[in-house]
Every structure is written in C-alpha cells, then in structure tokens.
Amino acid sequence: MKTDFHCHVLPEFDDGAKSIDESIAILKEQKQQGFDTVVATSHFYRNKETYEQFVLRRQKAYHKLESAVSGLDIPDIVLGAEVLFYSSIIDDEVDGLCISGTKFLLLEMPFYSLSKPELNLLIDFIESTEYKIIFAHIERYSKLYDKELYESVLSFDNALYQVNCDSFGDRVLRKVALKLIKQGRVHIIGTDAHNMTSRPPLYNDAAAIINKKLGSEYLDAFHMRGEAVLADKSISKILSI
Ligand SMILES: [Fe+2]
Numbered sequence: 001m002k003t004d005f006h007c008h009v010l011p012e013f014d015d016g017a018k019s020i021d022e023s024i025a026i027l028k029e030q031k032q033q034g035f036d037t038v039v040a041t042s043h044f045y046r047n048k049e050t051y052e053q054f055v056l057r058r059q060k061a062y063h064k065l066e067s068a069v070s071g072l073d074i075p076d077i078v079l080g081a082e083v084l085f086y087s088s089i090i091d092d093e094v095d096g097l098c099i100s101g102t103k104f105l106l107l108e109m110p111f112y113s114l115s116k117p118e119l120n121l122l123i124d125f126i127e128s129t130e131y132k133i134i135f136a137h138i139e140r141y142s143k144l145y146d147k148e149l150y151e152s153v154l155s156f157d158n159a160l161y162q163v164n165c166d167s168f169g170d171r172v173l174r175k176v177a178l179k180l181i182k183q184g185r186v187h188i189i190g191t192d193a194h195n196m197t198s199r200p201p202l203y204n205d206a207a208a209i210i211n212k213k214l215g216s217e218y219l220d221a222f223h224m225r226g227e228a229v230l231a232d233k234s235i236s237k238i239l240s241i
Contacts, residue, residue, distance in 0.1 A: 001037065001226070003037040007191050008042060011061055026195070031073060034203070039080040040079055041136075042082065044082065046086040051097065058081070078099060081105075082136055085125075104134055114149060134161070134162050134229070137192060141153060163189055166206075174209065178213055188225050189203070207219055
C-alpha cells in the first residue's frame with residue numbers, strides 16, 4: 001500500500017488547492033502515481049489561528065471535498081496537518097492535528113536558522129512529547145541551517161524524517177536527499193503537492209531517481225514504514241523496518 005504523507009489537497013484551505021476542481025485533479029494524479037492513500041497535511045500556523053479554529057475549518061473543507069469526490073477513483077483521504085513548530089507546543093494537546101487515527105504529528109521547522117533557546121525548546125519537546133514526531137521535508141533545511149544546527153535537528157532517535165518528492169528536481173537537494181536515504185536517516189516520503197502547476201505530485205520522478213541511484217528496496221521500505229505509521233506502530237518498530 002502506498003501513501004503520500006505530505007500534501008496540501010484540501011480545497012481553499014491554505015496555499016494548496018485553490019478549488020475543488022484542483023483538489024480532484026491532484027487526487028487523480030496521485031492515484032495515477034499509485035497512491036492508495038493521501039494524508040491531507042494542511043498548514044497549521046499557531047500564530048494565525050487556534051487549534052480549535054483549524055480543526056473546524058479543516059472539517060468544513062473536507063466535507064466539501066468528500067461530497068464532490070463521491071464515486072471517483074481516487075486515493076483514500078486521511079486528515080492530518082503540517083504543524084509549524086511554535087514555542088508553546090510543548091504545553092498543548094493537539095491530537096486533532098495528528099494523522100487521523102494515530103499519534104503521528106508532521107512537524108515543519110521554521111525556514112530561518114533557529115536560535116539556541118529555540119533549539120533547546122525543540123529538544124525538550126521532542127524528548128517529552130506523547131506525540132510521535134515526523135519531521136517534514138528534512139532535506140530542505142540543509143540549505144537554510146548551518147551544519148551544526150542541521151545535524152542537531154536530524155539527530156533525534158525517537159522521531160521519523162520525511163523527504164519531499166519535488167526536492168529530487170533540485171540538484172543540491174537531490175544530493176542531500178539521496179545521501180540521507182542511503183544513510184537510513186529518512187523514513188517516509190511525501191509529494192508536498194500544492195497544485196497541478198508549480199507544485200504538482202512528483203512521486204514518479206522521485207521514485208525513478210531513487211530506483212536508479214539507490215535501488216527499489218528503499219522505496220519499498222518507505223511504503224512499509226508508511227503502513228506502520230497508519231497502523232500507529234511505535235517509532236522503534238518503524239525504525240527497525
Ligand atoms: Fe507542506
């Protein structure tokens with residue numbers, strides 16, 4: 001079973017699909033690319049809305065989409081969120097932001113270099129949280145963080161790391177992503193698709209590169225771990241796959 005663990009497919013919700021038609025086009029393309037399930041990881045920015053507002057708004061967007069896709073041959077949609085790290089997350093109960101039916105939370109890091117206190121907050125959070133953290137598109141921070149900070153963020157042994165398919169179209173990010181995959185430091189894959197124009201689902205392109213450069217067993221492992229995530233298995237169990 002293949003799951004896209006990162007996409008912005010809900011209509012008129014964030015910077016992803018701008019209409020139901022665009023959502024459907026993305027979902028059809030994901031189906032074409034072999035996905036059985038997609039996790040709708042809409043952006044959650046705590047500085048813009050509360051947890052309750054997000055969950056309500058997301059439910060409405062999902063309902064709109066759900067009635068429009070009835071009978072279409074598209075992947076199953078599972079609700080989730082892409083949560084931008086914020087300093088008080090450690091105090092919050094955010095079950096509704098997790099991948100539905102699990103305790104897995106897709107966490108996005110800021111696109112600026114973290115200060116030492118911010119890094120310490122992140123470390124406290126990762127070490128104490130009841131949630132099972134998946135770091136989103138970990139390869140992207142290699143361009144933004146210095147080596148020491150990047151290594152710190154990459155070094156949690158009780159978290160998972162996700163790679164973006166569209167990064168394989170960038171020479172530098174492709175190199176980083178392939179290296180991390182080979183080192184066993186990336187565990188699942190997502191398209192991070194936002195639309196059908198500038199950021200479409202690019203799984204097939206990424207898969208062809210991974211197959212050619214590393215071998216198909218790495219993709220198989222992504223999908224096996226993905227099944228384990230949806231089954232809410234423990235991080236240690238998933239890391240052993
Ligand atoms: Fe995203």
